[in-house]
Amino acid sequence: MTRAERAAHVDRRLEELYPETPIPLDHRDPFTLLVAVLLSAQCTDARVNTVTPALFKLADTPAKMAKVPVEKIKEIIRPCGLSPRKSQAIRDLSQILVEKHGGEVPADFEALEELPGVGHKTASVVMAQAFGVPAFPVDTHIHRLAKRWKLSEGRNVEQVERDLKKLFPRDRWNALHLRIIFCGREHCSARGCDGKSCLMCRELFPPRTKPD
Structure with missing residues (x-):
């Protein structure tokens, strides 16, 4: 897959996995x-x-x-x-x-x-x-997965944010950043996946045999 193809797959697959994107932090306003x-x-x-x-x-x-x-x-x-x-x-x-x-x-x-x-x-x-203003906040999960999924080579959050904004449609940013966080916590965590074992890594990199 090209980077653009991986991005499209991530967007489509995460929407299937997480059709709803509740904000994890309790708040009222x-x-x-x-x-x-x-x-x-x-x-x-x-x-x-x-x-x-x-x-x-x-x-x-x-x-x-x-x-x-x-x-x-x-x-x-x-x-x-x-x-x-x-x-x-x-x-x-x-x-x-x-x-x-x-x-x-x-x-x-x-x-x-x-x-x-x-x-x-x-x-x-x-x-x-x-x-509801389009934004792409990059936390530790998103920074890690952007590199693991080869969506960005950015070494800092600023570069990762710029790369992801170029890859994904603007109207997808708000839901997608939450979906990536959810996936990072549930499936592709720092310790729970070595870059080849979770469902997303297997789909994106089927030939991968060594930990990323």
């Missing part, structure tokens, strides 16, 4: 999604989902969160790791949303990336999942 994505850095979605109910019960809007002491936020989110940095970022971005954006999460990449603790990946997730 753009703000709670933004906070959940921020908390997911170096933490599993499952762990984040155990922490956010208590946090959002305490404060579920920027105006409310801006009034919560950083120490209180840190106490609740400690299980997610990096709690000193994340708690300060949550408090600070909430204040900025109130002061500069009328208490709303802006549907704008540049404005999102100016918020404390919000990088390009987090902004991309929020734009894609909260506002």
Whole structure:
């Protein structure tokens, strides 16, 4: 298969495997999604989902969160790791949303990336999942599988994102990035597949006899 043929196969096959693409992080609106994505850095979605109910019960809007002491936020989110940095970022971005954006999460990449603790990946997730704007957030699963499936040779997430955006139609990005994550967790994980044993690797590279 050529790279384009592999991309088409991945797109078609993952849609069959995962016709629905629920967002793994529990949230109610753009703000709670933004906070959940921020908390997911170096933490599993499952762990984040155990922490956010208590946090959002305490404060579920920027105006409310801006009034919560950083120490209180840190106490609740400690299980997610990096709690000193994340708690300060949550408090600070909430204040900025109130002061500069009328208490709303802006549907704008540049404005999102100016918020404390919000990088390009987090902004991309929020734009894609909260506002429906085509984006292709690249996490560790997508970075690994793009290389394993020979969709990109990029050594960093920026290059992988550019390569995948060129390979797949724009209107497929939002669902596809979630489908690749689902497949990476369920079938083609770092330890569960050596590049030739899962269903996707077998279909893409039937002659492959050595681990990738």
